[in-house]
Amino acid sequence: MLKSDAGIPTGRILTVVAAALVDGDGRVLVQQRPPGKPMAGLWEFPGGKVEPGELPEPALCRELGEELGINVEQACLAPATFASETLGDRHLLLLLYAVRKWSGVPQARHATALRWVRPLELHRLDMPPADKPLIGLLEALI
16 A cells, blocks of 8 residues: 555545535525534535545535535636644545625525624634634635
């Protein structure tokens, strides 16, 4: 098995895509992780895992449809920033896209709650460790 320089098996890299949905008022949508899931109760950007053989952009469009019931075209995904963090024997690569255009009204299908917040307010929310470093860069983009 191939290993990275950090000693993590290369097949154990977990690629996750997430969206910073930005409304007309400059607010960002976050969702609260449900009970029974890892990091339950924390607020996060909506998205999910990239499946084997799937590209990041189609994966994010699929995840936003499943999680929020909205339709997002790949052309509306603007790469914003990323985070890279070791999680036990795996390594998380989180790709964040800014999204300003979608169809439908976001609904909490797989989350406890949804919340629209100003980028500055994200600092006060309990968020997963990988999401926290993205806030400052997101503030600068919006």
